Structures are given as C-alpha cells and as structure tokens.
Amino acid sequence: MQRNTEQKIVEETSSKGYKLRYSPGDGYYSSDELRIITADPPFEPSKSKQRQAIEFLISELGEYHIKSILATHPQFVDPGENFESVACNLCGEPLKMDDWQEFMSTAHESKFHELSILPKCCDKETSLNKLTYSWQAGFSKYRLSIIGFNPNENKLAKLMDQLEKILETNLKVIRAKY
Numbered sequence: 742m743q744r745n746t747e748q749k750i751v752e753e754t755s756s757k758g759y760k761l762r763y764s765p766g767d768g769y770y771s772s773d774e775l776r777i778i779t780a781d782p783p784f785e786p787s788k789s790k791q792r793q794a795i796e797f798l799i800s801e802l803g804e805y806h807i808k809s810i811l812a813t814h815p816q817f818v819d820p821g822e823n824f825e826s827v828a829c830n831l832c833g834e835p836l837k838m839d840d841w842q843e844f845m846s847t848a849h850e851s852k853f854h855e856l857s858i859l860p861k862c863c864d865k866e867t868s869l870n871k872l873t874y875s876w877q878a879g880f881s882k883y884r885l886s887i888i889g890f891n892p893n894e895n896k897l898a899k900l901m902d903q904l905e906k907i908l909e910t911n912l913k914v915i916r917a918k919y
C-alpha cells in the first residue's frame with residue numbers, strides 16, 4: 742500500500758523541540774493513545790530517521806493521528822489515567838506517592854538527565870526509569886504517539902520490530918488513556 746503522505750506531514754520547530762505531525766482529515770479519535778519511547782532516555786534519532794519512522798507508521802496506520810516528537814530534554818512519559826502505582830524494582834516494595842514525587846521533583850531540576858535515586862526500602866541506588874510502574878511509563882527525549890490506537894500484542898510486536906530497525910535503538914511501549 743503506497744500513500745502519498747509527503748504533504749500531509751507537518752513539521753514544527755519550537756523552543757520545546759522538533760515535531761512531525763500527521764493528521765488524516767477524518768482521523769479517528771478516542772481516549773486511548775499508544776506512546777512509543779526509547780529505552781535509553783537521552784537517545785536522539787536523526788531527523789531523517791524520525792521522518793522514516795513516522796512515514797512507516799503512516800503507511801501502516803494512515804487512518805490515525807500520529808506524532809513524532811523530539812523534546813529538548815528527556816520527559817516523563819506516563820500512561821495518563823492508567824497510572825496507578827509504582828514499586829521499587831529491587832525489592833518490589835510499593836513507593837509512597839509522596840516519596841516518588843519528591844524523587845521526581847529532584848530529577849526535574851536536572852531536566853530529567855539525572856534519574857538515579859536511593860529508595861528508602863533498599864540501601865541501593867536505582868533509577869526512576871527502572872522502577873516498576875504498574876502500567877509501563879518511562880523517560881525519553883524522543884517519542885512517537887498514535888492517537889486512538891490500542892493494538893493487540895501480536896500486531897504491536899510486528900510494528901515495534903520494524904520501528905526498532907528504523908530508529909536503531911530499543912523501544913518501550915506505553916498504553917495511555919485519557
């Protein structure tokens with residue numbers, strides 16, 4: 742299937758970063774959003790790779806609104822309403838929301854470049870990016886987002902495989918709801 746997508750991708754450069762946006766005229770909206778982030782938070786794909794990635798998604802999922810976003814620094818990419826709880830990845834103990842928020846505000850001061858933390862339950866260093874979020878969440882500078890898309894695992898695995906080849910990095914999936 743070959744679509745003429747070239748003129749449908751809108752490019753935006755601002756102080757917040759670099760964005761490629763695809764909006765089909767009669768695009769589908771829902772409260773689900775599939776967010777694909779890099780496993781390595783500061784990883785930055787080249788502009789041509791970013792374009793290849795969104796073009797690939799449009800060729801597969803042209804009926805959805807799709808965004809490719811490169812922010813100026815890593816951001817916390819959360820699952821929206823799906824966010825429930827977070828636990829220590831070393832011992833499994835749930836983190837108190839107050840403690841987690843304190844770690845988050847300290848990390849925010851470094852614009853999420855410094856993600857190491859020392860949770861109270863363990864006397865060992867870990868990372869905000871390694872904690873066990875009850876719904877997958879993570880930190881990344883680059884992300885792709887597909888509005889209204891909530892695929893089954895099989896379909897998703899095929900897309901991720903292709904995207905990891907295009908972007909040449911490991912990716913994580915976040916199923917968000919709003």
Ligand SMILES: [Zn+2]
Binds near residue numbers: 830833860
């Ligand atoms: Zn622990």
